[in-house]
Amino acid sequence: MDHANTIKDIIAKYPVQRGVIIQILQDVHGRYNYLPKEALDEVAKQLSLPVAKVYSIATFYKAFSLKERGKIIIKVCKGTACHIRGAELICNELENILGVKAGGTTPDMKYTVEEVNCVGTCAMAPVIVIDDKYHGSMKPEKVRKLVTK
């Protein structure tokens, strides 16, 4: 993969100023579905920043994953409303079905399960988000149907 050109295109979308690095990394993350090492090196090179600086940002913010993620991302909301209404049970059920804990990816690289702090749809708690589609009022058996479908 030609990282240099991909990253050049992303950087070109932003004004040349300090501060845009988080936005750039978000676009890089969106492009690769995670932040590959080579891409981070390339970002550092093209922005003339130390690699350590880019890594400090990539590791500080929750939005970024340094590990390759599965094709389908399942986010389990762990906000307070979801927690009270049984988000833990949903996580356990996903672990039972997919065999991976939150933060993990199935060996076939199909699913990644992530815990997120709050997706802001608390009225439909507990909520999971599968590839940006929200599913509310989850129950263990509903998760099973949804994922095994």
Added chain:
Amino acid sequence: MRFSNTKDLGTRIESAKAARQKVKRRLLVCAGTGCIANGSLEIADALQKELDARGVKLNVELSLKKTGCHGFCEHGPLVTFHPEEIFYQRVNAKDAAEIVEKTVLKGEVIDRLLYTDPTTKQKVTKYFDIPFYAKQQRVVLANCGQIDPAAIDDYFAVGGYSALKKVLEEKNPEGVISAVEEAGLRGRGGGGFTTGKKWRICRGQTSDKKYLICNGDEGDPGAFMDRSIMEGDPHAVLEGMMIGAYAIGANEGVIYVRHEYPLAVKHLEKAIADARACGILGENILGSNFSFDVSISRGGGAFVCGEETALLNSVMGETGEPRPRPPYPAVEGLWGKPTIINNVETLANVPTIINKGAKWFNGLGFKNSHGTKVFSLVGKVRNTGLVEVPMGATLRDIIFGIGGGILNDRPFKAVQTGGPSGGCIPASALDLPIDYETLTENGSMMGSGGMIVMDDRTCMVDVAKYFIKFLMGESCGKCVPCREGLRQMSYILENITEGKGKPEDIERIRELSVGILNGSLCALGQTAVNPVLSTLKYFENEYHAHIKDHKCPGGVCKPLITYGITDKCTGCTVCARACPVNCISGEKKKLHLIDQKKCTKCGACFSSCRFDAIEVK
């Protein structure tokens, strides 16, 4: 269309208002994140198709619009029909034909889609007759659910940007600040600092450049009012920013939005582009000397970035670590220049204050808390959603009046307010008025307005553990007492919930709390112990039950509970089929039994049983 002066804008606002009045019938589909999740976009498409199929044209008299969030997300997708104010809930795309046929064409009401009042069991036809809405006073949320957030004309039609017009025509910056001060508006994001005072400090700074930042990093888990406002009424946020910028003398603005809110980003981007095209945003706004433009900065997902100095670092492309104050951002903020950071809801209040007057706003509320506050009423409550009430309403008004009481008629145990910095308030405090000071006096805080209701099946030690773990994960790590203290506290709480707690643990928690509170730089650490201290204050007996009796009274902590089946069991076999480890046995129509050795305590049987026959001990 580009307005070259405020008069042109005024003419446009008036013509948009007149056009809106001409529309005799409006079919509105909620397109907030919640309703979209339940398929509201498909419903809007289906309605359009059904209208087309019948040759019904959308014209000046009939409109079909996708609006922002109505707040009653649990009952979504929502479709409303005006002027009759018919309120349909849990609508499906398959209902589209019937809605067009009966309601749009004949004005008939479809009973099946109406809301049923859980107390009276009566069907309710009209929007504002539903207790959830009837007891609210919507000021900030007034436009959410009523207009198309992607259409600037819709905002004009409800008088949008008339506050900006008024400010540019009639008020100097000093006048704006005085009005906001007189109104008594306080920050809606947590601290409750007086907005006008903050603006005045910034205005007093001499600098070639000033910034105004809208803090949309709604990090409090359980709160989603800012998302709904940004999604459902983005122009109100922009207008508030413009008025604020005019007052302090800023010409650049930034909206910092969580990356988890893609729809909010989309609507804000559209609003900014439309406002620019109209000459409302940019150089020499409406022909005046005032120039102001806004950009969006997507947050990277860090709770601490809600803290203003951490947010500034994040906007500047650094890690979101707070720094000591003073200097306050109003003196030295973004790129070292004077900067005002206001929360979304705070800014959305500003146009209304200008339009309706400071006196009107000041008259709403209680003691030193003026205006209204939006709360996200969630958890174990019947009607969950966004509610807006005047400050000073009681917790009982909200939870039992608007919220309709506790889910499944279980007993109320506590309500958590203020997010991870707040605390749990017990039943004895239900009749206290909600204002900044009363909540703080009772061990909690206003925060951004999350209100998580808990019933008897909630474990307070587990809740404390939840918040401490959350904050442990979100601590930026700069201050050792916060970074390490929370970790130690989390270990202790983990032990207690696993039945390994020791009696001296409670004292140790209290000691640690003092260290974390005094040794942390920012509000994250300073308030981190609130959830633990407030649960200890009101529910210490639950800690003792875990430590001494090895019991979890809430039936939540797995190592301390067992699931059993009572004689209420009808032998319907649903639980046996739901059990993922096949540990439930029993014949049809006979009492079932759980094999405790195989049970993983996943709770699938409990949530699947329709006869309340599964008990947790």
